[in-house]
Amino acid sequence: MRQIDPATHLPLTPAVFHILLALAGGERHGYSVMQEVAERTGGVIPMGPGTLYGSIKRMVASGLIESAGERQEDGERRRFYALTKLGRAVLRAEAERLRDLVAAAEASRVLPKARKV
Amino acid sequence: MLRLITHALARLLPRDLRDAHGEEIARDIDRRFRDGRRVSTLADVAGAIIHERRRHRAPHLAAAGRRGTMFSLPQDTRFAFRALRRRPLFSAAVVFILALGIGSTTAIISLAEATLLRPVAVEDPERLVQVRGSVSYPAFRAMQEAADVAEHVLAYANLSGVSLQRGSVGRRVPATLVSGNYFEALGVRPAAGRLLVTADETPGGVPAAVLSHRLWTSAFDRSGAVIGETLHVNRRPVIVVGVAPRDFRGLSLANVGDIWMPAVFAPDLATGFIARPAALTRDMTWLTVAARLKPEVSSSQAASRLGALHASVYASQDEHKPLVVVPVRAAAVGAARADLRTFMLLLMAVAAALLLLGCTNVVNLLLAGGAARGQELAIRSALGAGRARLLTQLLLESLMLAAAGAGAGVLVAGGMLRAAGRYRLPGGVPIEDLGLGIDAVTLISCATLAIGCALIVGPLPAWLATRRDVRASLNQSSRGSTRLPLGRVLVAAQVALCVTLVGGGLLFARGLHRAMSFDLGYDPSHVAMTSADPALERLQAADVDAYIAAALARLRADPAVSAAGVSAVRPMRGGISTSVYIDGYTPSAGDDPHVSANLVSEGWMEAMGLRLLKGRTLRESDRTASPRAAVISETAANMYWRGRDPLGGRFRFDTGPQATPYEVVGVVADARYGAVDAEAQPFTYLSIFDPGLAAFRSQLHFFVRTAGAPMPMIARIRDAARAANPAVPLSFPMTMEEHVASVVMPQRLGFVLLVVFASAGLLLSASGVYAIAAYQVSMRTREIGIRMALGAARFRVVKDVVQDGALPVLTGLAAGTLVQLWASKFAEGFVYGLDARAPLQTAAAAIVIAAASAALMLPARRAASVDPVIALKES
Numbered sequence: 001m002r003q004i005d006p007a008t009h010l011p012l013t014p015a016v017f018h019i020l021l022a023l024a025g026g027e028r029h030g031y032s033v034m035q036e037v038a039e040r041t042g043g044v045i046p047m048g049p050g051t052l053y054g055s056i057k058r059m060v061a062s063g064l065i066e067s068a069g070e071r072q073e074d075g076e077r078r079r080f081y082a083l084t085k086l087g088r089a090v091l092r093a094e095a096e097r098l099r100d101l102v103a104a105a106e107a108s109r110v111l112p113k114a115r116k117v
Numbered sequence: 118m119l120r121l122i123t124h125a126l127a128r129l130l131p132r133d134l135r136d137a138h139g140e141e142i143a144r145d146i147d148r149r150f151r152d153g154r155r156v157s158t159l160a161d162v163a164g165a166i167i168h169e170r171r172r173h174r175a176p177h178l179a180a181a182g183r184r185g186t187m188f189s190l191p192q193d194t195r196f197a198f199r200a201l202r203r204r205p206l207f208s209a210a211v212v213f214i215l216a217l218g219i220g221s222t223t224a225i226i227s228l229a230e231a232t233l234l235r236p237v238a239v240e241d242p243e244r245l246v247q248v249r250g251s252v253s254y255p256a257f258r259a260m261q262e263a264a265d266v267a268e269h270v271l272a273y274a275n276l277s278g279v280s281l282q283r284g285s286v287g288r289r290v291p292a293t294l295v296s297g298n299y300f301e302a303l304g305v306r307p308a309a310g311r312l313l314v315t316a317d318e319t320p321g322g323v324p325a326a327v328l329s330h331r332l333w334t335s336a337f338d339r340s341g342a343v344i345g346e347t348l349h350v351n352r353r354p355v356i357v358v359g360v361a362p363r364d365f366r367g368l369s370l371a372n373v374g375d376i377w378m379p380a381v382f383a384p385d386l387a388t389g390f391i392a393r394p395a396a397l398t399r400d401m402t403w404l405t406v407a408a409r410l411k412p413e414v415s416s417s418q419a420a421s422r423l424g425a426l427h428a429s430v431y432a433s434q435d436e437h438k439p440l441v442v443v444p445v446r447a448a449a450v451g452a453a454r455a456d457l458r459t460f461m462l463l464l465m466a467v468a469a470a471l472l473l474l475g476c477t478n479v480v481n482l483l484l485a486g487g488a489a490r491g492q493e494l495a496i497r498s499a500l501g502a503g504r505a506r507l508l509t510q511l512l513l514e515s516l517m518l519a520a521a522g523a524g525a526g527v528l529v530a531g532g533m534l535r536a537a538g539r540y541r542l543p544g545g546v547p548i549e550d551l552g553l554g555i556d557a558v559t560l561i562s563c564a565t566l567a568i569g570c571a572l573i574v575g576p577l578p579a580w581l582a583t584r585r586d587v588r589a590s591l592n593q594s595s596r597g598s599t600r601l602p603l604g605r606v607l608v609a610a611q612v613a614l615c616v617t618l619v620g621g622g623l624l625f626a627r628g629l630h631r632a633m634s635f636d637l638g639y640d641p642s643h644v645a646m647t648s649a650d651p652a653l654e655r656l657q658a659a660d661v662d663a664y665i666a667a668a669l670a671r672l673r674a675d676p677a678v679s680a681a682g683v684s685a686v687r688p689m690r691g692g693i694s695t696s697v698y699i700d701g702y703t704p705s706a707g708d709d710p711h712v713s714a715n716l717v718s719e720g721w722m723e724a725m726g727l728r729l730l731k732g733r734t735l736r737e738s739d740r741t742a743s744p745r746a747a748v749i750s751e752t753a754a755n756m757y758w759r760g761r762d763p764l765g766g767r768f769r770f771d772t773g774p775q776a777t778p779y780e781v782v783g784v785v786a787d788a789r790y791g792a793v794d795a796e797a798q799p800f801t802y803l804s805i806f807d808p809g810l811a812a813f814r815s816q817l818h819f820f821v822r823t824a825g826a827p828m829p830m831i832a833r834i835r836d837a838a839r840a841a842n843p844a845v846p847l848s849f850p851m852t853m854e855e856h857v858a859s860v861v862m863p864q865r866l867g868f869v870l871l872v873v874f875a876s877a878g879l880l881l882s883a884s885g886v887y888a889i890a891a892y893q894v895s896m897r898t899r900e901i902g903i904r905m906a907l908g909a910a911r912f913r914v915v916k917d918v919v920q921d922g923a924l925p926v927l928t929g930l931a932a933g934t935l936v937q938l939w940a941s942k943f944a945e946g947f948v949y950g951l952d953a954r955a956p957l958q959t960a961a962a963a964i965v966i967a968a969a970s971a972a973l974m975l976p977a978r979r980a981a982s983v984d985p986v987i988a989l990k991e992s
Contacts, residue, residue, distance in 0.1 A: 030138075030141050030145055031144075031145050031148055034145065034149075046157065046161060047161075048149065048157060048158050048160075048161025048162065048165070049127075049141070049142045049145035049146050049149065049158065049161065049162065050127065050130065050142065050161045050162035050163075050164065050165025050166070050169075051161055051164065051165045051168065052145075053134065053137075053138040053141060053142050054130075054134055054165055054168070054169050054172075056138065057133075057134055057137050057138060076144065078141075078144075079141060
């Protein structure tokens with residue numbers, strides 16, 4: 001297996017970022033991802049069945065996520081997805097990139113400095 | 118409801134996405150709907166379709182967020198043209214097929230337009246009506262008082278022929294006598310000089326004459342010098358004042374005149390019945406009246422007003438028959454309008470069938486071609502051409518092919534119309550009189566048909582061709598989706614159409630055969646004919662007698678002549694009909710005994726080959742005998758001398774003591790002189806030298822029978838007639854077979870056209886069957902190779918190919934036969950004596966099967982000769 005440099009996947013589109021984020025806490029199935037993204041972004045990132053699975057397909061092809069088998073949930077058989085090692089690395093890389101961006105904005109007084117909680 | 122729409126939309130997502138996640142998508146759609154998020158889900162799926170498709174086409178471009186290259190019509194046109202040029206054989210085939218279909222349909226549209234839609238080239242023909250039947254001159258003048266219902270009332274009379282002399286050159290032309298306001302009422306403008314006006318009707322002086330454009334072109338080279346010149350019509354001087362416009366053909370299509378003169382000069386100019394002063398009295402009816410109605414006036418109003426005016430001339434008689442008024446367009450083709458319309462509809466149906474056949478063939482070709490171009494299209498698609506772009510391009514190709522087909526079609530139409538010129542339509546309308554050719558009508562029809570074809574033929578193959586999965590096409594591994602079910606349906610449709618065409622052609626052939634093989638009662642083979650017009654030379658009765666005697670004597674001296682004679686009437690072209698009073702026969706109440714009559718010389722019956730049943734034929738000496746001799750037909754004998762011997766029977770043509778008595782000296786078999794399938798009428802033959810009947814001799818017809826070929830005898834007749842009197846104009850030289858054949862001309866025309874169309878249809882269908890079968894074989898070469906490598910016999914393989922090809926053919930055969938059964942009922946009234954349809958259908962089916970089988974043979978043989986090794990290597 002080739003080592004793929006996570007940086008080549010950056011920048012991520014918002015949709016992909018949030019999907020990876022949603023899977024960071026563990027395996028989920030498609031609908032659950034949709035719900036999580038909707039909740040977290042307050043509906044700003046619209047994600048419906050059409051757009052979601054298109055992204056999922058591409059992410060599987062790129063090796064960012066993988067199918068984690070099928071399981072019963074809510075009385076239905078559903079397919080679950082999980083982050084791959086690459087996916088995790090990419091997610092982390094993007095998060096760091098974003099953090100650097102925010103830091104730059106704070107330095108220029110665009111944003112007030114965030115206080116550490 | 119929204120949910121269904123959303124699910125349906127989800128079907129439009131790209132295939133690979135559907136394959137991978139289709140179930141999940143469907144389930145999640147349902148779940149979201151249950152959660153109440155309806156519109157957003159619909160919008161999401163719709164958006165995804167656009168988004169995913171764009172990604173699909175050009176992943177690199179979509180990732181960068183750009184759309185494909187912009188639409189460029191000129192560039193696409195150039196691509197299309199180049200694509201067509203790369204496959205010259207294919208393109209040529211398509212253009213050829215379209216040209217044939219479009220051209221023949223256009224020709225028929227032109228014909229229909231000229232006869233049914235626009236037969237009368239005058240201003241505003243809608244308000245023109247014609248009075249049925251003939252009226253007298255004073256009655257016409259009275260009807261001109263109808264200013265309250267009509268803007269103009271005009272009259273005309275067709276003369277079948279006048280002699281026209283310019284210097285020493287004479288010819289026979291058809292003529293029309295007209296009222297002074299004729300041209301003004303019809304709103305016609307001259308092509309040169311001026312047209313007739315009411316002032317030209319002043320009696321005395323030299324009559325004015327207007328030439329037809331046709332005559333002006335053929336006889337006078339369109340020279341302006343002829344205007345003002347004096348010509349001689351029937352040896353009377355007339356002054357040419359102008360030329361009628363090119364497409365003006367008068368008001369009756371079947372009798373297009375070449376020269377128009379004022380009717381008031383009839384007694385002087387004409388010959389025959391109206392060549393006397395009595396022509397302008399109310400006793401002689403010979404004019405046809407037409408009128409241009411005022412805007413709010415109905416036909417019935419006009420009819421009653423004109424009828425009243427007409428009756429006022431005959432005030433003493435109390436018969437006031439209401440006149441019948443018909444629109445001029447219907448009257449233009451005369452009594453045979455219904456026949457003509459049926460004929461034209463039949464032709465149009467046939468042409469449409471051929472066009473359809475051509476289109477389906479082209480669709481098939483395009484389908485097969487599209488599949489073969491899969492690789493090219495896939496590459497284009499991978500390079501960023503959107504589906505819309507590819508579609509545009511393929512449609513442009515179809516349009517270009519159609520345009521080329523239309524261009525060639527114009528030529529085909531022109532050629533067909535020219536070739537058809539020598540035929541007549543039902544109603545006796547000579548096609549060449551219609552002035553058809555490449556004009557606005559043909560061009561517009563071609564263009565419209567081409568666009569129609571492109572619309573029918575283009576979209577479906579283009580859509581299918583651009584649908585293919587990019588990767589699969591690049592791989593070029595042939596899989597199940599090459600069965601082309603659509604192609605086979607089209608083949609079935611083609612075969613069905615073809616069967617109908619072939620069946621129709623056979624039907625016409627049969628009808629024609631029957632029409633021509635009716636027992637005419639005389640023998641038209643080996644007979645030559647020529648007509649002479651002594652009346653046009655104004656010969657006196659004694660001179661006519663001498664003319665006939667001299668010409669016949671000369672002919673009889675010729676060793677090649679076995680019989681020669683002269684008659685006043687030509688078979689199938691009119692006759693003399695008169696009341697008859699028979700000694701010893703009392704007609705029942707309401708019965709008005711009539712006979713048709715012909716005046717003949719000695720030797721005529723022998724020349725015609727009439728069968729003598731009893732007694733003898735007419736002789737020279739009969740001219741002065743009293744009672745005069747007459748020969749009657751079998752039907753006359755049965756009708757008027759039933760139960761007694763007709764020989765010696767007597768009859769008259771008039772009551773009163775002055776009536777000349779006639780005595781029957783012979784009985785001949787019935788002969789058909791009218792329509793070929795009409796009932797036999799009672800007939801009588803009288804001596805052409807009968808002094809009392811000289812008025813009926815305005816035209817003479819020579820008949821000469823020979824043992825060998827009749828064609829050379831035509832010259833002999835001409836020589837003998839000229840030797841007898843060179844000034845008498847001769848016309849209509851032909852063999853009798855040609856003459857009889859001309860009567861069934863509409864059938865012949867229909868027959869020829871159907872044979873042409875049916876052959877074209879067979880060719881198209883056969884090539885359609887071949888194309889599909891060949892395509893199948895080439896696509897399944899791999900499969901065939903495998904099967905043969907696994908030990909399948911060649912025979913089995915071939916059988917499969919044939920079976921595959923046979924199914925659509927058989928389906929088409931069945932469908933076509935049904936259509937044919939239905940259609941033949943429609944054509945029934947038109948073709949003589951239709952019956953026993955079964956043998957015709959079988960014959961048609963057999964022909965089509967033979968053609969289809971031949972077409973299947975080649976691909977089948979190719980399938981059989983597939984080398985398994987080579988086939989397997991192909992992948």
